[in-house]
Amino acid sequence: MTTFLGMPATAPRGVGHLRGDQTFPRAARDALQNSQLRRNLRHATTTIRGKSGRVIAELPDWQLLRDAGSGIKTDVMSRLPELLEQLEERVVAVGGVVHWAADANEANTIVTELVKATGSDRVIKVKSMATQEIGLNEALEAAGITPVETDLAELIVQLGDDKPSHILVPAIHRNRSEIREIFLRAMPGVDPALTDDPPVLAAAARRYLRETFLSTRVAVSGANFAIAETGTLGVVESEGNGRMCLTLPDTLITVMGIEKVLPSWRDLEVFLQLLPRASTGERMNPYTTMWTGVTPGDGPQNFHLVLLDNGRSAVLADTVGRSALHCIRCSACLNVCPVYERTGGHSYGSVYPGPIGAVLSPQLTGVADNASLPFASSLCGACFDACPVKIDIPSLLVHLRNQVPHAAVEKAAMAAAARIMDSPRWYASAQRAAKMARIAGRRGRGLPPPLSGWTAGRDLPEFPKQTFRDWWAQRTDAPAATRASGSSGGPSGSSGGAAAASGGPSAGSGDRSEAPDGTRSEREDGR
Amino acid sequence: MSSRDLILGRVRAALRDAPVVPEAPRDYRPAGTNRVDLEMLVDRLVDYKAEVYRVTSAEVAATVSGLVGAGGAVLVPPGLPEEWRPEGAFADENLPPDRIAAADAVLTAAAVAVAETGTIVLDASPDQGRRIITLLPDVHVIVLRPAQVVASVPDAIARLDPTRPLTWISGPSATSDIELNRVEGVHGPRHLHVLLLTD
Numbered sequence A: 001m002t003t004f005l006g007m008p009a010t011a012p013r014g015v016g017h018l019r020g021d022q023t024f025p026r027a028a029r030d031a032l033q034n035s036q037l038r039r040n041l042r043h044a045t046t047t048i049r050g051k052s053g054r055v056i057a058e059l060p061d062w063q064l065l066r067d068a069g070s071g072i073k074t075d076v077m078s079r080l081p082e083l084l085e086q087l088e089e090r091v092v093a094v095g096g097v098v099h100w101a102a103d104a105n106e107a108n109t110i111v112t113e114l115v116k117a118t119g120s121d122r123v124i125k126v127k128s129m130a131t132q133e134i135g136l137n138e139a140l141e142a143a144g145i146t147p148v149e150t151d152l153a154e155l156i157v158q159l160g161d162d163k164p165s166h167i168l169v170p171a172i173h174r175n176r177s178e179i180r181e182i183f184l185r186a187m188p189g190v191d192p193a194l195t196d197d198p199p200v201l202a203a204a205a206r207r208y209l210r211e212t213f214l215s216t217r218v219a220v221s222g223a224n225f226a227i228a229e230t231g232t233l234g235v236v237e238s239e240g241n242g243r244m245c246l247t248l249p250d251t252l253i254t255v256m257g258i259e260k261v262l263p264s265w266r267d268l269e270v271f272l273q274l275l276p277r278a279s280t281g282e283r284m285n286p287y288t289t290m291w292t293g294v295t296p297g298d299g300p301q302n303f304h305l306v307l308l309d310n311g312r313s314a315v316l317a318d319t320v321g322r323s324a325l326h327c328i329r330c331s332a333c334l335n336v337c338p339v340y341e342r343t344g345g346h347s348y349g350s351v352y353p354g355p356i357g358a359v360l361s362p363q364l365t366g367v368a369d370n371a372s373l374p375f376a377s378s379l380c381g382a383c384f385d386a387c388p389v390k391i392d393i394p395s396l397l398v399h400l401r402n403q404v405p406h407a408a409v410e411k412a413a414m415a416a417a418a419r420i421m422d423s424p425r426w427y428a429s430a431q432r433a434a435k436m437a438r439i440a441g442r443r444g445r446g447l448p449p450p451l452s453g454w455t456a457g458r459d460l461p462e463f464p465k466q467t468f469r470d471w472w473a474q475r476t477d478a479p480a481a482t483r484a485s486g487s488s489g490g491p492s493g494s495s496g497g498a499a500a501a502s503g504g505p506s507a508g509s510g511d512r513s514e515a516p517d518g519t520r521s522e523r524e525d526g527r
Numbered sequence B: 001m002s003s004r005d006l007i008l009g010r011v012r013a014a015l016r017d018a019p020v021v022p023e024a025p026r027d028y029r030p031a032g033t034n035r036v037d038l039e040m041l042v043d044r045l046v047d048y049k050a051e052v053y054r055v056t057s058a059e060v061a062a063t064v065s066g067l068v069g070a071g072g073a074v075l076v077p078p079g080l081p082e083e084w085r086p087e088g089a090f091a092d093e094n095l096p097p098d099r100i101a102a103a104d105a106v107l108t109a110a111a112v113a114v115a116e117t118g119t120i121v122l123d124a125s126p127d128q129g130r131r132i133i134t135l136l137p138d139v140h141v142i143v144l145r146p147a148q149v150v151a152s153v154p155d156a157i158a159r160l161d162p163t164r165p166l167t168w169i170s171g172p173s174a175t176s177d178i179e180l181n182r183v184e185g186v187h188g189p190r191h192l193h194v195l196l197l198t199d
């Protein structure tokens, strides 16, 4: 197949943070050893879940808002080109400059050049998933520009030379004494008598960043939404660092995934109710800043909007998978996920952890590059129930599992297993062999190579002491048992049902005292 | 080919199945559904660690002076009603950030308040001023007229003009980044006082 230029494309390798160094099972195994991490996570996710449940219960129309949110997002995806063109037209009309970035590399280049053009060697940053996704900080640093994260959690992560582990609270894996140590080690000018009291730590960050806010002329942000109808952009936050970045500098550069566009101003009445309640469990987050182009005399006088694809068009091309683009990054699905709660965000290897990460990252990168993520779920469905825009994450996971390329060995093993299970006699002997293996002391949780890869991520169930067939044979009379194992004519390759019908003595005879046992068990085994 | 054409081409190619999508259902409570409940607003503001005072217009200036303390430097936007200004208030005439940050408090009006969420929205009108003036001082005092209070988020959206710079404020600055303990005031104003007018 030839690729033509307008073909949807996945996010490029070698840049950004969508791929981990390890598979999920391997990374998760390390995380599971860390009881401190599990304690931090359990406390955090339980707290947010409780708060969120309480404020959601205050709204009598929560489910109707979810329906509206889901419907609006589906509509957005179906007419994304026209909405993006409208957004561009509006933003330009109100004094902004719009850039289009096909992938992470292009977005990084655009932003770096824009910052260089201002003459500044430092930018202040509002917490943004999009800029983490593309690895903007690394690109800026490579160009000699210092990016300063201003969200407290992002600052903790940045000073700690760490990676974010949660969409909403990136330093959720750290406790107060760890944060204190990070500040003492890496925050210039910090008071050496710093305690680990949260207000004291927050005050230290405030002091540290104040001067930077007031003296930096360029800010980089993401956006929670952009309104096509009006050209309005918005950032939702808590600390006021967002307002600082969005208001104080001369130049504001906003990097936004193309899926964040909303058709009309009115749509905000839905998302401003859904997002805070699902996300932080608040009726409204402390601050939301909205701006429409530039306002003379108020706020940045140069505004650049970078519209980012970086794999989104590929997600959109999958008629099932595209609903992952409805995500408003509230992180509710992380907080209810039993897998996330135990493994933490780093295990997912991508800036998008948890259930949404398990469906979004593999789609953005191509499933082959994140093949273990669709399996990082118990399919319990809690994420679907929690999602304010009703993304059916469990169905998406199953959909993606079917696209995962399986290793050749695993494929061969599966094919062999299918053939064995297709044939009653082979199946019976395989069961006996398994029993032998157990008796021989080879029991345990894994299979020997070359199948060890398959069992590395799965527990091999222990075989029962007795197979069903053996048990059945013992409890019925001997002739039936003999017939059962000798009747079905070997590995014909036909279906179990057909084999049973041809080989079974009298399936339709009504002679229930003898016949049904062998026939029926073969039929069940053979499916 | 420009990246713009490339991306739009990719997105169009991705939508080759030409999905037909019904209009989004909007059966939730629209603007105009609920009665305005001032008690609810006060309750929610207090819940968010804002302090609420019910005063007449004539009492605004004295109340602010009381909050800030004698000799406190109170910054006001140029269009703030004269009668609200406490003694010694200074107006923002394009002041540099350090002058703004040096104020003990800033006193503004508001555009809209949402009872259900305890949110006050500023739209940079002359009685609210540039966004920067409510950002740097540690104390923000907002005078709210009852007529500006709406019941819900849809009511607020219906009233606001998106072409103005908007700041939605719900309680003072807060973070929950350290073990999810809510800490008031990281970067924004650490204290929010709301003067709800009774006349």
Ligand code: SF4
Pocket (backbone or CB within 6 Å): A326, A327, A328, A329, A330, A331, A332, A333, A334, A356, A383, A386, A387, A388, A389, A390, A391
């Ligand atoms: S998938 Fe849904 S629940 Fe998860 S972060 Fe996105 S919007 Fe929130």
